Amino acid sequence: MSSTWFWIVVVAVVVLVAVLVSGLLIARKRRISIAEQREVEEKPKGGGYAASGGISLAPGGKTAEAPPEPSPEPSPAAEPAPEPVVEHPVEDRPEVDGQPAVGDDAAVPRDSDQRTVRDVKLPEPVEEAAPEAVVPGTVEPIEEIESPAGRLERLRGRLSKSRSVFGQSLLGLLGGGDLDEDSWQDVEDTLLMADLGAATTTQIVDRLRDELNRRAVRTSAEARELLHEVLTASLSTDAERSVRALPHEVDGKKQPAVVLVAGVNGTGKTTTTGKLARVLVAQGGTVVLGAADTFRAAAADQLQTWGERVGASVVRGKEGADPAAVAFDAVKQGISEGVDTVLVDTAGRLHTKTGLMDELGKVKRVVEKQARVDEVLLVLDATTGQNGLAQARVFAEVIDVTGIVLTKLDGTAKGGIVFQVQKELGVPVKLVGLGEGPDDLAPFEPGAFVDALLG
Numbered sequence: 035m036s037s038t039w040f041w042i043v044v045v046a047v048v049v050l051v052a053v054l055v056s057g058l059l060i061a062r063k064r065r066i067s068i069a070e071q072r073e074v075e076e077k078p079k080g081g082g083y084a085a086s087g088g089i090s091l092a093p094g095g096k097t098a099e100a101p102p103e104p105s106p107e108p109s110p111a112a113e114p115a116p117e118p119v120v121e122h123p124v125e126d127r128p129e130v131d132g133q134p135a136v137g138d139d140a141a142v143p144r145d146s147d148q149r150t151v152r153d154v155k156l157p158e159p160v161e162e163a164a165p166e167a168v169v170p171g172t173v174e175p176i177e178e179i180e181s182p183a184g185r186l187e188r189l190r191g192r193l194s195k196s197r198s199v200f201g202q203s204l205l206g207l208l209g210g211g212d213l214d215e216d217s218w219q220d221v222e223d224t225l226l227m228a229d230l231g232a233a234t235t236t237q238i239v240d241r242l243r244d245e246l247n248r249r250a251v252r253t254s255a256e257a258r259e260l261l262h263e264v265l266t267a268s269l270s271t272d273a274e275r276s277v278r279a280l281p282h283e284v285d286g287k288k289q290p291a292v293v294l295v296a297g298v299n300g301t302g303k304t305t306t307t308g309k310l311a312r313v314l315v316a317q318g319g320t321v322v323l324g325a326a327d328t329f330r331a332a333a334a335d336q337l338q339t340w341g342e343r344v345g346a347s348v349v350r351g352k353e354g355a356d357p358a359a360v361a362f363d364a365v366k367q368g369i370s371e372g373v374d375t376v377l378v379d380t381a382g383r384l385h386t387k388t389g390l391m392d393e394l395g396k397v398k399r400v401v402e403k404q405a406r407v408d409e410v411l412l413v414l415d416a417t418t419g420q421n422g423l424a425q426a427r428v429f430a431e432v433i434d435v436t437g438i439v440l441t442k443l444d445g446t447a448k449g450g451i452v453f454q455v456q457k458e459l460g461v462p463v464k465l466v467g468l469g470e471g472p473d474d475l476a477p478f479e480p481g482a483f484v485d486a487l488l489g
C-alpha cells in the first residue's frame with residue numbers, strides 16, 4: 035500500500051516538472067520572436083528604390099515588337115502618302131456619322147442632344163489652322179538635364195512609405211518562425227491591403243508556404259531572402275522592358291519612333307511625356323511632342339512648357355481640335371524634321387466615356403496612315419489601386435498597350451498594383467514615376483523594386 039503511494043507521488047512530481055519545463059520553453063520562444071521582430075522594426079530607413087541603370091531604350095519598327103502584344107500591329111509606314119481622309123482628319127468628326135463623340139457618356143442615349151465642340155462659343159476668334167507647330171524644332175537642350183547616375187542617386191528612399199507598411203509587417207510575420215493559421219491570415223491581409231489582389235495574393239502565399247515547409251526560416255535575414263525571392267519571381271516577365279523610342283529605318287530612310295502616351299485624367303500622362311522627352315534629349319536624341327490632349331488648353335500649355343525647357347518642338351491644335359489631327363501633324367512634322375522620336379500626349383477622360391476610347395483608337399489609326407506606332411504607354415496612378423487595374427483593362431481593349439508607366443509610387447503606401455497589372459494584361463511595367471520633379475522617372479526593375487519594398 036505504502037509503495038503504491040510512493041509511486042503515485044513520484045509520477046505526480048515528474049508530471050509537474052514536465053509542465054514547468056515546457057512552459058518555460060514556450061515563453062522563451064515567444065521572447066525570441068518578439069526580439070527578432072523588434073530588430074526588423076528598428077532597421078534604419080536608408081536605401082530605397084535604386085534601379086541599377088538608366089532607362090533602357092530600343093528602336094521602334096517591326097523587329098522590336100514585344101512578345102505579349104495581343105494582336106499584331108498593322109504594317110508600318112507601308113503607305114507613303116496619306117489617304118484623303120487623313121489629309122483633313124479634323125473633318126472626320128464622329129458626330130457627323132452618328133458614331134460616339136469624345137466626351138459622350140455611355141449612359142447617354144445616342145439620339146439625345148450631345149455637346150460637341152461645335153457648340154462651344156469662343157470669346158474671340160482664334161487662329162485658322164488647326165494643328166500648328168508652336169516651338170520651332172531644335173536639337174539643343176535648353177535646360178541642363180540631370181545625368182542618369184545623379185538621378186538614380188536622388189531617387190533613393192522615394193519608396194519609403196510603401197516599404198514601411200508592406201515590407202516591415204511581412205518581415206515581422208515571417209521572421210518569427212513557424213506560422214499558425216492566424217499568422218497566415220495576417221500575411222494574406224497585408225498583401226491584399228497593399229493592392230496585390232486576390233489571385234496574386236493566393237499565389238504568393240502558396241509559394242511562401244511551400245518554401246517555408248522546405249527550408250527553415252528562423253531569422254529576419256532568412257525571411258527577407260525568402261520574401262525577396264518569391265516577390266521578385268512574381269514580378270518577372272519574359273516581355274521586353276525597353277521603351278521603343280529610338281528611330282529605325284523604313285526603306286532605307288530614317289523613321290522616328292512614335293510613342294503614344296495614354297491614361298485617364300490626372301494619372302500623370304503629360305508629366306511622364308515631358309520626363310521621357312528629357313531622358314531622350316539627355317541621351318542626344320531629338321524629339322517632337324504632340325499635344326493631342328485638346329480638351330484642356332492647360333494640358334497643351336503644360337506640354338509646351340516641357341518642350342521649351344528641354345528643347346523639343348511642340349505640335350498643338352486649337353482647344354477642341356481633333357486629337358487625331360494633332361497627333362497626325364506631330365508625326366508628320368517629326369518625319370519632315372528627321373527627329374528620333376515623336377511623343378504624343380493624348381486626352382484622358384474617364385475610361386467609362388466610350389467616346390474617348392473610340393477617339394483614342396482613332397488617334398492610333400490615323401497616325402498609322404503615315405508611321406507605325408512603336409509604343410503605347412499606359413500611365414496608371416499607383417495611388418488608385420484596384421481602380422487603376424480596371425482602367426488598364428478598358429484601355430487594353432481599345433488599343434494595344436505595350437508598356438505600363440506606374441506613377442506616384444512615391445505617394446502611396448501601396449504599390450502592389452505592379453504585381454497585378456503585369457499578370458492580368460501580360461504587359462510589362464516599363465517605367466515608374468517617383469515624384470513631380472522633371473527627372474523623377476526611373477526604369478522598372480523587379481529586384482530593385484522589391485528591395486525598396488522590404489527595406
Ligand SMILES: Nc1nc2c(ncn2[C@@H]2O[C@H](COP(=O)(O)OP(=O)(O)OP(=O)(O)O)[C@@H](O)[C@H]2O)c(=O)[nH]1
Nearest residue numbers: 299300301302303304305333382442467468469470
Ligand atoms: N508625386 C508624384 N506626382 C506626380 C507624378 N507624376 C505626375 N504627378 C503629378 O500628378 C499631377 C497630374 O499630372 P499630369 O501630368 O497633369 O496628368 P495628366 O494625366 O496629363 O492629366 P490631364 O492632362 O488632366 O489628363 C501633376 O500635379 C503632376 O505633377 C509622380 O510620379 N509622383
